[in-house]
Amino acid sequence: MPLIDGLTTLWDTLLSAQPDPPPLLVVLTAVVALAVVVTRLPWRIARNAVTIAHEGGHALVALLTGRRLHGIRLHSDTSGLTLSAGRPSGPGMILTLLAGYVAPSLLGLAGAWLLAGNRITLLLWVAVALLLGMLVLIRNLFGALSLLVTGGLVLAVSWYTPPQVQAAFAWTSIWFLLFGGVRPVFELRRQRSRGRMPESDADQLARLTPFPPLFWVAVFLLVSVGALVAGALLLAGPILADTGLTG
Numbered sequence: 001m002p003l004i005d006g007l008t009t010l011w012d013t014l015l016s017a018q019p020d021p022p023p024l025l026v027v028l029t030a031v032v033a034l035a036v037v038v039t040r041l042p043w044r045i046a047r048n049a050v051t052i053a054h055e056g057g058h059a060l061v062a063l064l065t066g067r068r069l070h071g072i073r074l075h076s077d078t079s080g081l082t083l084s085a086g087r088p089s090g091p092g093m094i095l096t097l098l099a100g101y102v103a104p105s106l107l108g109l110a111g112a113w114l115l116a117g118n119r120i121t122l123l124l125w126v127a128v129a130l131l132l133g134m135l136v137l138i139r140n141l142f143g144a145l146s147l148l149v150t151g152g153l154v155l156a157v158s159w160y161t162p163p164q165v166q167a168a169f170a171w172t173s174i175w176f177l178l179f180g181g182v183r184p185v186f187e188l189r190r191q192r193s194r195g196r197m198p199e200s201d202a203d204q205l206a207r208l209t210p211f212p213p214l215f216w217v218a219v220f221l222l223v224s225v226g227a228l229v230a231g232a233l234l235l236a237g238p239i240l241a242d243t244g245l246t247g
Contacts, residue, residue, distance in 0.1 A: 017118040020238045021167045029168060030235070033175035037183055047078040048146055050104045050180045056134050057103020058082035058096055065092035072134065074143030083139075089208050097201045097208070101188070101220040105181030105227035111174040112231035120170045124158035127151075127173075171235065178231045181224040189217050 036042040055072050059082050062069050067086035074080045082100075086092055114123040131151035138144045157169045191197045192213065202216040 018120045018163055018167065020118060021171065023238050025168060026171060026235060026238050029171035030175045030232075033172050034179050036176060037179040043180075043183070044078070046176065046180070047184075048074070049150060049176070050184060051078050051080045052131075052134070052146065052150065053104040053107050053177065053181075054100045054184070055080040055082045056130065057099035057106075059084075059134065059137055060103075061099035062086075062092075062096045065095055067092055067096060069137060071139035072137045072143060073140045074138065074146050075140075076142050080143075094205060094208050097205050098216075098219075100201050101185060102181075102223040102227075104177050104184075105224040105231075108174050108177030108181055109227040109231045109234075111170075111177065112234040115170060115174055116234040116237050120163070120166050121158065123170055123174075124154055124166065127154050128158065174231070174235065178228045182221070182228060185217065185220045185224055188220070192217070 036046050051074060055074065059069055059072055062082065062084040065086075067084040070083040070085060072080065072082050082096075084096060111123055114120075114126075128151055131147050131154070135144065135147045135151070138147060157166055161169070188197065188200060188202065192200060192202065197203070200213070202213040202220070205211070205216045206213040
């Protein structure tokens, strides 16, 4: 049947592995992603993607822990807000608060694992599916536009560009999540020291647990740096293979 044949072809396409990228591509995409993260204006624009991942992490864990999700708001200053209802304390609330700052890094690590297996098409389509799922939870215009632009870009790359462009886009995006997951933790530490974020995730976690805010900032940093190191090792596979350091 045509429908079954089409679904089979689609499934095979999603699970198929692309060729190993050139080691130079891995290095260049890492340099580009790092430059975006450490440079003021590019970071100011690209940080919206980190905010999407941050609020998506809150939302996903809220749903997984049985909380009622009321919606997500993304703002033009790259801040965001995820509203959920349920017990104001307990494991569900703690895990929901914990998920935000670690979500970009963990998503980057998951993406690095897919890229280590050269599953570029699967990575891009999973990204589109996650963005579409998040879109139905958005409760403001800027947030909807942000997700539509981001999702549209990923879909266009996956559908209309040659494999080389898809590979460059995928590697740059995952490097960006890995590097970009670390910087907000340092920003949080700096802003808290100036008294600008009294209601940060770390402060809310401190009120729900015996541990002070700096403990939770350290947890965020440990997870993000650990994901960066692990993800970098996965993404560096083509380089290690080229130099004969694997196998």
